[in-house]
Amino acid sequence: MxxxxxxxxxxxxxxxxxxxxxxxxxxxxxxCYFPNPVMEPLFFGRRDKKRIATKKAIIDQKTNKVxxxxxEMYKVVHYEDIIYLVEKSLESITEFGKLExxxxxxxEGARFRMDLLxxxxxxxxxxxxxxxxxxxxxxxxxxxxxxxxxxxxFMLKCTNGMGTWKSSITFARRHLQTLLLDDLVKSIxxxxxxxxGQINMWKKWTEIPVNIDLYESLWETLPFSExxxxxxxxxxxxxxxxxxxxxxxxxxxxxxSLNSVLTQFSTHEVKSERRKIELETSVAKVMExxxxxxx
Numbered sequence: 149m150x151x152x153x154x155x156x157x158x159x160x161x162x163x164x165x166x167x168x169x170x171x172x173x174x175x176x177x178x179x180c181y182f183p184n185p186v187m188e189p190l191f192f193g194r195r196d197k198k199r200i201a202t203k204k205a206i207i208d209q210k211t212n213k214v215x216x217x218x219x220e221m222y223k224v225v226h227y228e229d230i231i232y233l234v235e236k237s238l239e240s241i242t243e244f245g246k247l248e249x250x251x252x253x254x255x256e257g258a259r260f261r262m263d264l265l266x267x268x269x270x271x272x273x274x275x276x277x278x279x280x281x282x283x284x285x286x287x288x289x290x291x292x293x294x295x296x297x298x299x300x301x302f303m304l305k306c307t308n309g310m311g312t313w314k315s316s317i318t319f320a321r322r323h324l325q326t327l328l329l330d331d332l333v334k335s336i337x338x339x340x341x342x343x344x345g346q347i348n349m350w351k352k353w354t355e356i357p358v359n360i361d362l363y364e365s366l367w368e369t370l371p372f373s374e375x376x377x378x379x380x381x382x383x384x385x386x387x388x389x390x391x392x393x394x395x396x397x398x399x400x401x402x403x404x405s406l407n408s409v410l411t412q413f414s415t416h417e418v419k420s421e422r423r424k425i426e427l428e429t430s431v432a433k434v435m436e437x438x439x440x441x442x443x
Contacts, residue, residue: 164226164229165226165228165229165232169228169232170182170226170228170229173228173231173232174228177231177249177251180227180251180252180253181253181257182226182227182228182253182257183208183209183210183211183213183215183227183253183256183257183258183289184208184209184210184226185206185207185208185209185215185224185226185289186206186207186209186224187204187205187206187207187218187220187222187224188204188205188207189204189205190203190204190205190217201220202219202220203217203218203219203220204217204218204219204220204222205217205218206218206222206224206289206290206291208256208257208289211256211257213256213257213258215257215258215288215289215290215291216258216289216290216291218291224289225287225295227251227253227260227287230260230262230285230287230295231249231251231262234249234262234264234285235249238264244266244268244269244281245266245267245268245269246266246267246268247264247265247266248264248265248266248267249262249263249264249265250262250263250264250265251263252421254420254421254422255290255421255422257289258288258289258290258292259286259287259288259289259290259292259293259422260286260287260288260289261284261285261286261421261425262284262285262286263282263283263284264282264283264284264285265280265281265282266280266281266282267280268280269281271347273347273350273351273354273404274351274354274404277387277404277408279347279350283297283298284297284298285297286425349439350404352439353402353403353404353407353435353439354402354403354404354405355402356402356403356404356439356442357399357401357402357403358396358401358402358403358406359396359399360396362438363392363396363401363406366406366434366438369434370410370431370434371426371427371430371431371434372410376413379413379417380392380409380410380413381393383409383412383413383417385405385408385409385412386408386412388405390405390409392406392409403435403438403439403442406435407431407435410431410435411428411431414427414428414431
């Protein structure tokens with residue numbers, strides 16, 4: 149499935165929380181590490197150091213970690229400011245029930261992800277498997293990721309939440325970040341209008357059989373090592389206990405169940421937050437490509 153990309157071209161208004169407001173955001177999310185980024189002058193040379201006039205370093209004042217080198221015109225955006233504006237922007241979206249916000253940082257604060265979930269907007273896919281709307285926002289201080297968001301769905305397995313990325317819309321702001329998120333609300337509303345169609349498509353995945361030939365060809369394109377494949381094949385699916393080799397041998401493996409096991413492994417067995425996020429998108433692209441070629 150092709151993703152729709154929406155990039156804002158508006159001139160954003162300057163927005164910054166004051167220190168007290170940022171402290172209040174941190175108090176609401178005590179499990180998330182918030183760096184304190186500042187821009188410092190950049191010098192070169194050993195004895196007679198000279199300042200590089202057009203460049204600065206982005207540094208975490210809490211740890212002295214250097215996140216990256218940027219133009220002196222770059223606008224550093226605190227993660228607390230993003231959370232606050234998202235909270236305010238999404239107050240107008242009430243038809244999906246209560247919003248649950250899960251922020252996290254990784255790579256020592258260099259990168260940021262915030263998952264927004266609507267637990268009340270539950271839709272049934274198959275026995276024991278329901279999905280709810282999910283929005284993921286990413287940003288960074290190491291210049292690797294501009295402020296961008298994706299809307300998809302989050303699959304619930306028993307009492308455990310298993311993220312499974314089914315992206316339907318992507319929206320982004322340029323990396324020279326000044327914050328104006330009116331376009332975020334518009335993009336999210338546009339994405340939600342597409343959800344019903346996507347759910348119907350994913351229900352069809354439960355009817356797509358995976359035979360041994362398709363199974364082996366999938367492993368050639370999936371982003372897992374041989375060692376990881378061995379771990380995945382002995383991992384029982386949450387809720388059903390399904391094992392991939394057994395299901396293949398009994399000829400009752402479908403595309404949805406295969407995807408469930410893969411995303412279960414990515415979410416619960418992979419330790420690196422960076423790799424979890426990368427796998428979320430790359431696995432989905434492989435599965436969507438296969439489904440499109442069969443349907």
